[in-house]
Amino acid sequence: MQGIGTKKVLPKEKNSLPLHRVKDKLFLASSPASPVDLYFSPFTYPVSNPFTYPVSNSVSNPAPDCSFLSPGLFYLDLNIYRETVIKALIKKQNDELYRLIKRVKFDGKYYRVKCARLGEWKYCWDLAVRVQFVGMMPGLAFEPKKIISKEDKKIIYRSLVLINPYELWERKLVEKLWNLRDRIEFLIAKILFHECIHILIFLGKTLPSGFEQTSIFLEFKELLKFANSKQLCPECCGVQSHLRNLVDLCPDFSKQSEEKPYLVTELYEFLIHEKYSIKKTDLAFGLPCSNRKISQNYVKLAALKMGLCMEFNKKIWKKEINRLQMDLEKLYDRIDDN
Numbered sequence: 001m002q003g004i005g006t007k008k009v010l011p012k013e014k015n016s017l018p019l020h021r022v023k024d025k026l027f028l029a030s031s032p033a034s035p036v037d038l039y040f041s042p043f044t045y046p047v048s049n050p051f052t053y054p055v056s057n058s059v060s061n062p063a064p065d066c067s068f069l070s071p072g073l074f075y076l077d078l079n080i081y082r083e084t085v086i087k088a089l090i091k092k093q094n095d096e097l098y099r100l101i102k103r104v105k106f107d108g109k110y111y112r113v114k115c116a117r118l119g120e121w122k123y124c125w126d127l128a129v130r131v132q133f134v135g136m137m138p139g140l141a142f143e144p145k146k147i148i149s150k151e152d153k154k155i156i157y158r159s160l161v162l163i164n165p166y167e168l169w170e171r172k173l174v175e176k177l178w179n180l181r182d183r184i185e186f187l188i189a190k191i192l193f194h195e196c197i198h199i200l201i202f203l204g205k206t207l208p209s210g211f212e213q214t215s216i217f218l219e220f221k222e223l224l225k226f227a228n229s230k231q232l233c234p235e236c237c238g239v240q241s242h243l244r245n246l247v248d249l250c251p252d253f254s255k256q257s258e259e260k261p262y263l264v265t266e267l268y269e270f271l272i273h274e275k276y277s278i279k280k281t282d283l284a285f286g287l288p289c290s291n292r293k294i295s296q297n298y299v300k301l302a303a304l305k306m307g308l309c310m311e312f313n314k315k316i317w318k319k320e321i322n323r324l325q326m327d328l329e330k331l332y333d334r335i336d337d338n
Helices: 035-040 083-093 095-101 171-176 180-206 215-227 235-248 259-285 291-306 311-337
Strands: 006-008 019-021 026-028 052-054 074-076 111-118 121-131 139-142 145-149 154-163
Touching: 083 095, 083 180, 095 111, 095 121, 095 180, 095 215, 121 180, 139 180, 154 180, 171 180, 180 215, 180 259, 215 259, 215 311, 235 259, 235 291, 235 311, 259 291, 259 311, 291 311
Parallel strands: 121 154
Antiparallel strands: 006 074, 019 052, 026 139, 111 121, 139 154, 145 154
């Protein structure tokens, strides 16, 4: 293949990548990989927990970590994508998302994307995008970190997006794009599109009233309102009931815990948030994901957000997970029908 360099991996010790527990809230791009996808996908890094992601302290240009491949094995140099092409693909689909990443380089550094003044205070938005071919999640979007400078009367919101286009060898994608560089650029654009939807929704929820909201945030608000309406009963009530039951099985929350109602609401919004982002991304880039697959993947993630249940409740926990998945799929189907 033209334009693709090969390098020979010399025998060496496996680099140790520190695993950091992610405390910030985050959202995932597309659907998490299935165990089969992970086994057959090149350049995956074994991570035991989907909320634990390998991030090195220094930020460098994206390059595949092949230290875990067999000595002497040749690998493809995947650091061949063009940022301009990726941004053009996003601009073609949505101008709001393009404006968000227009000035951002994909090097993991923070770039100022917008500033606005409200009274004496100045509000700024910084965004960092990092592409790395390592890990087992297509993408992660962290909720904005708030930094307050009283001296400068400035409030800065910093958001980080991690992009991991390891699904390059997914069959439908290969059939759609045979050229490797085109495939990498398409996949990065698709994942970044999805993650930027999360970022705009985060900002819309975080910013004080008085700021102009994006059409994406307003559209999501309407969907969330609809997802909580009487029109979607009993699906809505069924999903929330199963979420409450799962929270009850988690030892981290006592029966009288004041956090339980808030957690159920947050998890329900998380499931609607992902459905909205995936559907909007699928409409823009194609390669749609079925509601069954979405519900199966994100039910597991919602359960992990609650924490592990006690060993003697495992059977009950698994039954509740299955019931939640079935009701969530019905809810997603109803959302698509309207």
